[in-house]
Amino acid sequence: MDYTKKHNDIILYQPDFNLDETLDCGQAFRWEKKPSKYECTYSGFFLDRPLTVSYDGECFIFHDTSEEDFLAVWADYFDFKTDYSEIKLRLSADEALKRACEFAGGIRLLKQDSWECLCSFIISQNNNIPRIKGIISRLCEHYGHFPTPSEMAEETPESLGFLRSGFRAKYLVDAAQKTAEGVIELDKVREMPIGEARKSLMTIKGVGPKVAECVLLFGMYRTEAFPVDVWIKRVMENYYPAGLPDVTQGIEGIAQQYLFHYVRQNHTKID
DNA sequence: TTCCAGGCGTATC
């Protein structure tokens, strides 16, 4: 990693990284774009650890961040130890994926917290991204931090009414209770064979194939997980009727991110 | 007004 310390900041030179593409592409919901003197600035959290990060046109500035925190927390969260040039080169053997990688080459898979991710994608079902962000924002504002499973297990669908999350409130309560009671152990699910992990997550009410896949990919860094929503379904029908190409083997989820972002911005067509 | 949003539970066949 190519970084230096400057006053209280970490200055990082990092290829294959774009703040908009990574933080506002529907994998995370607690990052907010901020006006600033920089080209681009976002503020957000990982496990209630706050960060403001900017891009000045050349380098990334991790504001008020110690070298210890940068190395121990943020370098891992942003997956800086993974070479995305190599990933994109590999995926680019496939024509449609090549275009998707060229379109948003700065996407990186965030290593998010599994519990927060579980809640986020339960909320995401039959919902749109701005409203998902609003519900999660009200959730964090209410507790002063992202609630723990134990805190949320005390709630009822009625007491969560302030979220205005609709029918999803009862699912959040069930996820919290199963996690708090240890019926589901997310740290163990993370290590399970993928089929077993899916099955385990789907015992939670409101967690079906799509949400389980998102939790595995975005909250457990299971890069072989491949969430299929309406957008990806169209991609599969139009470009990969016989299934994903071999170049995606083991990193299907990362390929999915490039494809998802591309078709969403381009009204389905890859050309 | 109607439709839709990173789906899922339930009923029914």
Place this chain on the structure above:
DNA sequence: GATACGCATGGA
């Protein structure tokens, strides 16, 4: 196992 339908909410 496949398919149809309802579901809370709010923006387009």
